[in-house]
Amino acid sequence: MRISRISAQKSTTEEDKIDLSILDPLIQKYKNKKGNMIPLLQGTQETFGYIPTAAFLKISSETGLNLSEMYGVATFYAQFRLTPVGKYVIKVCHGTACHVQNAKAVTEMIKEALKIGDGETTTDRLFTLESVACLGCCSLAPVMMIKGEAYGKLDGSKAVKIIKNIRIQESQSS
Amino acid sequence: MGNKQVIVGLGSCGIAAGAGKVYEKIRALKEVEGLDFELKKTSCVGMCYREPLVEVIDESGSYLYGEIDEAKAIEILNKHIEQNIPVQEYVVHSDLFKTVDNTFTDSQVKIALRNCGYMDPEKIQEYEDRQGYAAIKKIAQNGISREEVIKTVLDSGLRGRGGGGFPTGLKWRFANNNKSADKYIICNADEGDPGAFMDRSVLEGDPHAVLEGMIIGAYAIEANGGVIYCRAEYPLAIKRLNIAIDQAREKGYLGKNILGIEGFNFDIYIKEGAGAFVCGEETALIASIEGERGMPRKRPPFPAASGLWKKPTNINNVETFANIPWIILNEADAYSKYGTEKSKGTKVFALAGKVKRSGLVEVPMGMSIRDVIFKLGGGIQNDKKFKAVQMGGPSGGCIPEYLADTIVDYDSVNATGAIMGSGGMVIMDETTCMIDVAKFFLDFTQKESCGKCTFCRIGTKRMLEILTRITEGKGEMEDIARLEELAQQIKDSSLCGLGQTAPNPVLTTLKYFRDEYEAHIRDKKCPSKVCTSLLTYEVDPDKCTGCTVCAKNCPTSCIEGERKAVHFIRQDDCIKCGTCYSKCKFDAIRLS
Numbered sequence: 001m002r003i004s005r006i007s008a009q010k011s012t013t014e015e016d017k018i019d020l021s022i023l024d025p026l027i028q029k030y031k032n033k034k035g036n037m038i039p040l041l042q043g044t045q046e047t048f049g050y051i052p053t054a055a056f057l058k059i060s061s062e063t064g065l066n067l068s069e070m071y072g073v074a075t076f077y078a079q080f081r082l083t084p085v086g087k088y089v090i091k092v093c094h095g096t097a098c099h100v101q102n103a104k105a106v107t108e109m110i111k112e113a114l115k116i117g118d119g120e121t122t123t124d125r126l127f128t129l130e131s132v133a134c135l136g137c138c139s140l141a142p143v144m145m146i147k148g149e150a151y152g153k154l155d156g157s158k159a160v161k162i163i164k165n166i167r168i169q170e171s172q173s174s
Numbered sequence: 175m176g177n178k179q180v181i182v183g184l185g186s187c188g189i190a191a192g193a194g195k196v197y198e199k200i201r202a203l204k205e206v207e208g209l210d211f212e213l214k215k216t217s218c219v220g221m222c223y224r225e226p227l228v229e230v231i232d233e234s235g236s237y238l239y240g241e242i243d244e245a246k247a248i249e250i251l252n253k254h255i256e257q258n259i260p261v262q263e264y265v266v267h268s269d270l271f272k273t274v275d276n277t278f279t280d281s282q283v284k285i286a287l288r289n290c291g292y293m294d295p296e297k298i299q300e301y302e303d304r305q306g307y308a309a310i311k312k313i314a315q316n317g318i319s320r321e322e323v324i325k326t327v328l329d330s331g332l333r334g335r336g337g338g339g340f341p342t343g344l345k346w347r348f349a350n351n352n353k354s355a356d357k358y359i360i361c362n363a364d365e366g367d368p369g370a371f372m373d374r375s376v377l378e379g380d381p382h383a384v385l386e387g388m389i390i391g392a393y394a395i396e397a398n399g400g401v402i403y404c405r406a407e408y409p410l411a412i413k414r415l416n417i418a419i420d421q422a423r424e425k426g427y428l429g430k431n432i433l434g435i436e437g438f439n440f441d442i443y444i445k446e447g448a449g450a451f452v453c454g455e456e457t458a459l460i461a462s463i464e465g466e467r468g469m470p471r472k473r474p475p476f477p478a479a480s481g482l483w484k485k486p487t488n489i490n491n492v493e494t495f496a497n498i499p500w501i502i503l504n505e506a507d508a509y510s511k512y513g514t515e516k517s518k519g520t521k522v523f524a525l526a527g528k529v530k531r532s533g534l535v536e537v538p539m540g541m542s543i544r545d546v547i548f549k550l551g552g553g554i555q556n557d558k559k560f561k562a563v564q565m566g567g568p569s570g571g572c573i574p575e576y577l578a579d580t581i582v583d584y585d586s587v588n589a590t591g592a593i594m595g596s597g598g599m600v601i602m603d604e605t606t607c608m609i610d611v612a613k614f615f616l617d618f619t620q621k622e623s624c625g626k627c628t629f630c631r632i633g634t635k636r637m638l639e640i641l642t643r644i645t646e647g648k649g650e651m652e653d654i655a656r657l658e659e660l661a662q663q664i665k666d667s668s669l670c671g672l673g674q675t676a677p678n679p680v681l682t683t684l685k686y687f688r689d690e691y692e693a694h695i696r697d698k699k700c701p702s703k704v705c706t707s708l709l710t711y712e713v714d715p716d717k718c719t720g721c722t723v724c725a726k727n728c729p730t731s732c733i734e735g736e737r738k739a740v741h742f743i744r745q746d747d748c749i750k751c752g753t754c755y756s757k758c759k760f761d762a763i764r765l766s
Contacts, residue, residue, distance in 0.1 A: 035463060
C-alpha cells in the first residue's frame with residue numbers, strides 16, 4: 001500500500017509562508033455537501049501542489065470532517081501528496097505497454113541524471129520524479145509527461161536530454 | 175479550390191505525437207495565405223501508429239494522411255489544397271483506392287467507435303448530424319416504454335464491456351425492479367487497466383454518445399441522478415465531457431421533463447477519480463464518490479438494491495453506454511447478428527506492445543486473436559517471433575502463440591485462463607520475459623490492493639517476493655508450488671475482483687511458460703535476456719571498432735579502451751543498465 005507519513009521533524013518554515021486563507025472559497029463551496037472530502041483535498045492540492053499539514057487542520061476545524069478520516073483518504077489515493085513537489089513533475093509511465101518497451105531504463109537514467117530516487121524532488125526544487133500507471137498513450141510507449149505534455153517513443157538518453165533542455169531554459173529565464 | 179475540408183486528429187495520443195503543432199501550422203498558413211478550405215478538429219480514429227493524422231476531403235473523396243509533421247503539412251496544403259494534387263506517398267487511407275493500411279480498417283465494424291475520428295467532439299451539432307440523440311428522440315416520439323427499452327438491450331445480447339461481461343439488459347432490469355424516489359446511474363470511466371485506452375478514446379472522441387447512453391439508461395430504470403466517475407489522468411476527456419454536458423443541458427437533453435417525457439428529470443455531473451485501481455470495482459467506486467477510501471464491501475446488497483447514498487444504482491462502463499444509442503436506433507437484431515452464440519456484437523481492443531500497428535480496433539466477436547494481431551495489427555515489430563498476448567490487464571493472463579486461434583468471445587478467452595477484460599491486448603515477442611511480465615502485474619496489484627482482505631494484501635506481497643527472487647537467480651524449485659498454493663488461496667479468500675483475479679498473470683504464465691520459470695530457477699538463465707541480474711554484458715572483440723560511444727554513454731564509466739581499439743567492460747562496476755547495448759551501432763555488445 002502507498003503510505004507516506006507526515007514527517008514529524010519537517011521544517012515548518014516553509015509552511016509558515018503558506019497563506020491558508022486562499023482556501024476559504026473552496027471550503028465555503030463544499031462545506032455542507034455530502035461526499036465533499038475528496039473534492040476538498042483535490043482543491044487544496046491544486047492550490048499548493050500538495051496538502052500541507054496546516055491545511056488538513058484548517059479544513060477539519062471548519063467543516064467538521066474527521067482529521068483521521070481525511071488522512072486515511074489522502075494516503076489511500078495515489079493522487080494526493082503530503083510533501084511539496086518541484087516545479088516540474090516528471091511522470092514516467094509504467095503501464096504494460098511502456099513496461100515491455102523498457103520504461104525501466106527511462107526511469108533509471110533520469111534517476112541517475114537528477115541524482116534523486118523515485119518520488120523524490122531535486123534539491124533546487126525544479127524536478128520531481130514519479131512513476132505512474134498508464135497515461136493512455138500506449139502506442140507511443142515508452143512515454144513520460146511533464147506539465148501535461150506527453151513525450152513519446154523515448155529511451156533513457158532522449159528523456160534526459162528533454163529534462164536538460166528544461167533546466168537550461170529555466171536558468172536562462174531566471 | 176473550394177469546398178475542401180482539412181481535419182486534424184486531436185486526441186491525447188495525437189497531441190502527444192505532435193498534432194497540436196500541425197494544427198497550429200495549418201491554421202496559421204490558412205490565415206496568412208488566405209487559403210480557401212474549412213479547418214476542423216476531430217479525435218482519435220484508432221490509427222495511433224500513424225499519428226499525427228490529417229484528413230483532407232475534397233470533391234472526389236477522403237484522403238487520410240499519416241505521420242504528418244509541420245513540413246509535410248505545408249506540402250499537403252501546397253499540393254492538395256492549392257493545386258488539387260493529392261500527395262499519394264503520405265496517404266494511409268482513402269475511400270478511393272487501396273493502401274497498405276486497408277487491412278487495418280477493412281475487417282472492422284464500428285459501432286461503439288462509430289463517431290470517433292469522424293466528427294468534432296466539442297460540437298453537439300456534428301453529433302446530431304450523425305444520428306446523435308436520435309435514439310432518445312425515437313423513444314420520446316414513439317412512446318417506447320421502459321420495459322421495451324430494457325428488452326431491446328437484453329435481446330441485443332450486449333454484455334458489460336468493462337470486463338465483467340454481465341448482460342447489460344439484466345442489470346437494468348434489476349435496477350428497474352427496485353423502486354425508489356431517487357435512483358442513480360453511474361458511468362465507470364476509471365479506466366485503470368494499464369494497456370487499455372478505449373474508454374479514453376471514446377470519451378475524447380464521442381462524449382455525447384456516452385451521455386445519450388446514460389440518458390437512455392436513466393429513462394429505462396427511472397434514475398434521476400447521473401455520475402461519470404472519470405480518471406483524473408484523462409484531463410482532455412474531462413474537458414470534453416464538461417463541454418458536452420453543458421451543450422446537452424442547453425438543448426434540453428438533460429434537465430426536467432426531457433424531450434417532453436412527463437416526469438423524466440435527469441442530470442449528470444462528473445466526479446474525478448483520485449487514482450486507485452480498485453475503484454473500478456462497483457462498491458469501491460461508490461465509496462469513492464461518497465468521498466471515502468475506495469474499499470469494496472460485501473455483496474449483497476448489490477448496487478441495484480442499495481448503491482450510491484444507499485439508493486438503487488446502476489453502473490455501466492463507457493464502451494457499454496456508447497453502444498446503447500446505436501442499439502436502440504437500429505434494434506436488437508442489428509447488433510446481435512454480429513458475434514458468437516453467447517457474446518454478441520462487437521468489441522473494441524487496444525493493441526499495444528510489440529505490434530506493428532498499435533491503436534484501437536473494433537471487431538465483431540468471434541474473430542480469432544491471431545487475425546486481430548496479424549491482419550489488423552500487421553504482425554510483430556521488426557518481424558520478430560510472436561510469443562504471447564496479454565489480455566485483461568492485471569486481472570487477465572498471457573495467451574501463448576499456439577492458442578492464438580482462440581476466438582474473441584467471453585467464454586473462449588476465459589477458457590485459456592485469461593479474461594476479455596476491458597479489451598487491452600499487449601503483444602509480446604521473443605524478447606519479452608514472461609516471468610518479468612507476471613512480476614510486473616503482481617507488482618501493480620500488490621500496490622493497488624486496498625488492504626482489506628488479508629490474502630490479497632499479504633499474499634500478493636509474498637508472491638511478488640518469490641517472483642523477484644526468481645528473476646534475480648535466487649529461486650528454488652519449490653517456489654513454483656509455493657506460487658500455485660498462494661495463488662489459489664488469494665483467489666479463494668478475496669472479497670472483490672481485484673484479489674480474485676490478481677494471481678491470473680502468474681497462473682497463466684506458469685501454465686504456458688513453465689519452462690521459462692525452470693530456466694530461471696535451475697539454470698539461472700533468462701531465455702529472453704530481460705532479467706538483468708542473470709545477464710552479463712560483454713564487448714565482442716571482432717565487431718568493436720573502438721568508436722568510444724559506449725564508453726561515453728556508460729553511466730558508471732566502467733567501459734575502458736583507447737579510441738580505435740577494442741573496448742572492455744569492467745564487470746564489477748557494471749550496473750547492467752543496457753545503455754551500451756542500445757547505443758552500439760556495430761552490434762558489438764553481447765548479452766550472455
